[in-house]
Amino acid sequence: MVSRYLILETSHRIGTVALAVDGAIVAERRLDEARRHARDLVPAIQELLRGQSWSARELDGVVVSSGPGSYTGLRVGLMSAKTLAYATGCALLAVPTFEAIREQAPGAGPNVDVIADAQQNHVYVQRFGTNPEPLMILPLEMWLESALAWNVAVTGPGLETLADRMPPGLAMLPEAYWHAKPAGLLGVSLPRIQLGERDDPFAVEPLYLRVSSAEEKWAQLHPRPAQQAIQTG
Missing domain, CATH: 3.30.420.40 (ATPase, nucleotide binding domain)
Incomplete structure (x- = not known):
């Protein structure tokens, strides 16, 4: 019995959506920088599934790049993957982006x-x-x-x-x-897939070592009370 997987790579400014059967990519679609928002990613997934005559509920798993990478892109990709895994019950496998790049x-x-x-x-x-x-x-x-x-x-x-x-x-x-590709993400996740492992949709977060520049600016403009006391004391 074959296994079917959706692969989402949104760590880069040019994202990719792909479908795989067992260990082989069978369909792939690139998304330009303007199409990494959730409202654009979902239709792209639907179009790719239709092209293979698959339904979302036939998926055995969703493989998604977890970072580091584009902060907005990662959040959109992970949110879409987590939502789909939760709604269909399929396995979620989050792959660190750098591991996928090394795999390639x-x-x-x-x-x-x-x-x-x-x-x-x-x-x-x-x-x-x-x-x-x-x-x-x-x-x-x-x-x-x-x-x-x-x-x-x-x-x-x-x-x-x-x-x-x-x-x-x-x-x-x-x-x-230089950039993660669906084949790299699939290659890293296959050993986990074969062991029946999966990630918790409620626990997976983008892999980052520090806050985004947007959050840094927000913190500067909105210091916590303790910070204000230090700055004004």
Whole structure:
């Protein structure tokens, strides 16, 4: 008996919706930056399902990128995935975006760093391979020193803005590997699917190490009473 999955990748400004049967992608559709809102994502999902003559209730699972990435895009993708999983009872599998990007780059060497621009001269970085490191935020120069010392290969959306700051001795993977794709998300989730694992729709949240710039600005404009006392005391 075949298993059917919906895959949502909205961590990047260009999102992707895909359908898979067992371990193979059977349909895929890209969404431009203007179509990552919930009101646009849902019709795109419906169109893709109709194209395969599937109904939402025939899905065995929803695989969704959980970040880091576009704050708004991740929230929209996760909200849609959680709602669908709750409504249909299918499995929800949230995949860290950097793990999917690493999955797409086999044979890249013993150590691969996936990076994203964290602004203010910092990067999100996670190292995979023989010397793994967890997801963290580091000053750009500190990370570059470590990356050169460990002779890593670099990939990830951060190269869109930071490629020209990479030193000559640092290997960068081709641009085709910089962003998470449905095949990468599916590849990471398949072992969990085979074990019958699933995530709790009420517990899954976007993977972030700090608040968004919008929330930072809000906090500055609306300090808590304790903060006001410190500032005015």
